[in-house]
Amino acid sequence: MDNILTFKNVDGGYGRVKILHDLSFEVRKGEVLGVVGPNGCGKTTMFNALIGLITPTAGEIIFKGKNITKVSANDRARMGIGRTYQVPRPFEGMTVFENVLVACCHGAGMTEHAGRPKALEILKLTGLYEKREIMAGELTLLDRKRLEIARALGTNPELLLLDEVAAGLVEAEVGEVIDMVADLKAAGYTIIWIEHVIDVMLKATDRVMCMSDGTDLLIGEPREVMESKIVTEVYLGVEDDE
Amino acid sequence: MIKNNARSKTSTIITIVVLAIIVALIYVLAFTGVFSSNLMRILLNICLYASFAVMWNLMAGYAGLTSLGNQAFIGLAGYACAVMCTTYGFGIWVAMLVGGLVCAVLAVILAFALMRMRGMYFAVATWVAAEALKTAFQNWKFVKEGAGMTVKIKPYPTNAEIFALAFGCFIVCMVVVYLLLKSKTGLGLKAMRDDADAASSIGVNIFGSRLLCYVVCGFLTGVAGVIMYISKGSIFPGGGFAIDWTIKIVFIVIIGGIGTAAGPVLGAIIYTLLYEVLAQFAGFTNIVLGIVAIVVIVVLPKGIIGSLENRFKFEILSQRRKSLE
Ligand SMILES: Nc1ncnc2c1ncn2[C@@H]1O[C@H](COP(=O)(O)OP(=O)(O)OP(=O)(O)O)[C@@H](O)[C@H]1O
Numbered sequence: 306m307d308n309i310l311t312f313k314n315v316d317g318g319y320g321r322v323k324i325l326h327d328l329s330f331e332v333r334k335g336e337v338l339g340v341v342g343p344n345g346c347g348k349t350t351m352f353n354a355l356i357g358l359i360t361p362t363a364g365e366i367i368f369k370g371k372n373i374t375k376v377s378a379n380d381r382a383r384m385g386i387g388r389t390y391q392v393p394r395p396f397e398g399m400t401v402f403e404n405v406l407v408a409c410c411h412g413a414g415m416t417e418h419a420g421r422p423k424a425l426e427i428l429k430l431t432g433l434y435e436k437r438e439i440m441a442g443e444l445t446l447l448d449r450k451r452l453e454i455a456r457a458l459g460t461n462p463e464l465l466l467l468d469e470v471a472a473g474l475v476e477a478e479v480g481e482v483i484d485m486v487a488d489l490k491a492a493g494y495t496i497i498w499i500e501h502v503i504d505v506m507l508k509a510t511d512r513v514m515c516m517s518d519g520t521d522l523l524i525g526e527p528r529e530v531m532e533s534k535i536v537t538e539v540y541l542g543v544e545d546d547e
Numbered sequence: 548m549i550k551n552n553a554r555s556k557t558s559t560i561i562t563i564v565v566l567a568i569i570v571a572l573i574y575v576l577a578f579t580g581v582f583s584s585n586l587m588r589i590l591l592n593i594c595l596y597a598s599f600a601v602m603w604n605l606m607a608g609y610a611g612l613t614s615l616g617n618q619a620f621i622g623l624a625g626y627a628c629a630v631m632c633t634t635y636g637f638g639i640w641v642a643m644l645v646g647g648l649v650c651a652v653l654a655v656i657l658a659f660a661l662m663r664m665r666g667m668y669f670a671v672a673t674w675v676a677a678e679a680l681k682t683a684f685q686n687w688k689f690v691k692e693g694a695g696m697t698v699k700i701k702p703y704p705t706n707a708e709i710f711a712l713a714f715g716c717f718i719v720c721m722v723v724v725y726l727l728l729k730s731k732t733g734l735g736l737k738a739m740r741d742d743a744d745a746a747s748s749i750g751v752n753i754f755g756s757r758l759l760c761y762v763v764c765g766f767l768t769g770v771a772g773v774i775m776y777i778s779k780g781s782i783f784p785g786g787g788f789a790i791d792w793t794i795k796i797v798f799i800v801i802i803g804g805i806g807t808a809a810g811p812v813l814g815a816i817i818y819t820l821l822y823e824v825l826a827q828f829a830g831f832t833n834i835v836l837g838i839v840a841i842v843v844i845v846v847l848p849k850g851i852i853g854s855l856e857n858r859f860k861f862e863i864l865s866q867r868r869k870s871l872e
């Protein structure tokens with residue numbers, strides 16, 4: 306199977322604080338890769354490195370066969386990497402519609418004219434259509450999470466990065482998100498999905514990677530990984546924090 | 548939908564026609580001598596300060612570049628004007644063009660040198676750059692060192708003509724910013740204003756957008772600077788590159804409303820009028836301006852226009868993209 310993404314021995318962090326250590330893994334085209342790991346182990350940091358908000362101090366990131374380690378964040382977005390933020394970061398001074406329109410225009414390289422219908426289509430898909438003229442700063446948390454997904458989709462990504470989009474949602478809502486991701490996968494997106502919810506990992510992913518202390522601890526079949534001894538141990542070690 | 552579209556087109560046309568009539572009227576009034584020379588001077592200052600402020604607002608209010616060094620453009624433009632007119636005998640149009648271009652080049656240099664810095668560091672670095680230019684001009688024989696230069700133009704433009712230039716410059720600044728924000732780049736600028744990292748992760752080219760804003764700001768601040776020095780008639784390094792320029796500009800934008808289209812204009816009007824009134828009470832000017840700034844910041848944190856727009860849900864010269872058009 307083709308790999309769409311490869312992390313090769315990546316080190317990186319913020320300033321002098323090193324978070325990622327020798328992180329290596331592959332993502333296959335068309336799969337949903339789940340990522341689990343205790344709080345603060347570097348999952349979000351891995352996304353930051355992947356989209357170019359931080360530059361690795363060592364190692365390589367290969368996307369669609371190209372070394373993108375030194376490519377700028379905006380170019381990576383245009384190459385087809387779209388991400389959501391764990392703590393939503395909407396453009397608060399813009400409407401919901403405009404938030405998605407920026408992504409269509411700049412990430413997918415569309416003209417405003419072509420971007421409009423595309424943005425509306427994505428808003429329908431993510432359940433934000435009725436709220437399209439509301440200022441993004443006024444949205445509830447659930448809608449902000451929806452907007453994160455909508456904006457990422459606006460860039461027309463091939464690889465979609467979801468950072469705890471189901472955290473804090475009630476069970477029925479989690480079910481909705483799982484269905485939505487299944488639809489996206491069926492539509493051909495490759496997805497990396499960080500989540501602490503075990504149910505998500507078991508129901509919605511093809512493979513799961515467990516990270517610990519900035520590195521890849523174990524990667525494999527969802528049930529195997531979630532039930533493996535090392536993974537439960539890493540989690541048990543910090544469970545009180547959750 | 549179609550109806551809506553047609554209505555918005557008609558209202559755009561009406562707005563443009565009304566604005567054009569106002570502009571024409573101001574020009575006619577200026578040249579028929581209805582304005583006293585005092586009034587003309589006040590209007591001239593409003594136009595030039597508004598131009599400076601609109602440009603500073605483009606950088607600080609949209610591109611996230613809070614510069615404390617825009618006096619570099621004003622001083623450099625003043626010298627470009629004096630050198631072009633006095634030393635080489637060119638007219639005002641050449642002076643304005645050269646002033647703008649020289650400042651645009653300076654903007655490119657500053658952008659590449661300083662834009663990796665953020666926030667306070669960038670602000671201070673731009674100030675330091677302006678101070679360095681001041682020192683360089685104080686010691687440069689060609690521009691008469693600290694003695695400064697006079698601007699000689701034959702025949703020297705009348706007050707009405709200088710006002711006309713300033714007014715035109717102001718209109719151009721407004722139109723350029725309006726068109727820029729209306730473009731795809733402008734859509735990205737608004738996203739950047741709210742969250743630059745998030746904007747870059749959906750494909751907005753932050754460096755490119757900032758560079759563009761810096762260069763536009765440099766060019767048009769330069770053109771306005773040339774007109775300012777045509778009206779003053781002479782330039783000295785101490786005055787041309789003084790931080791005072793930027794302090795005034797920041798005051799104007801903050802009280803008017805940063806990141807709004809009309810804020811810098813209202814701010815410039817308030818500043819110029821206050822300054823006129825306060826001129827009678829020498830020594831109190833800065834104290835009063837300081838108090839005004841503090842009161843506005845406390846009572847209306849988004850500036851006068853910004854707070855009014857928020858409170859009453861409207862937007863002057865709005866570039867909001869409606870979802871159905
Ligand atoms: N901008 C930053 N600057 C400095 N340190 C940071 C920054 N962001 C995160 N960190 C630190 O990096 C480490 C890894 O954080 P990261 O957000 O990647 O963890 P995570 O695995 O996503 O955790 P969680 O499950 O809580 O989201 C943490 O110790 C965190 O404090």
Ligand SMILES: [Mg+2]
Pocket residue numbers: 348349350391468
């Ligand atoms: Mg995280």
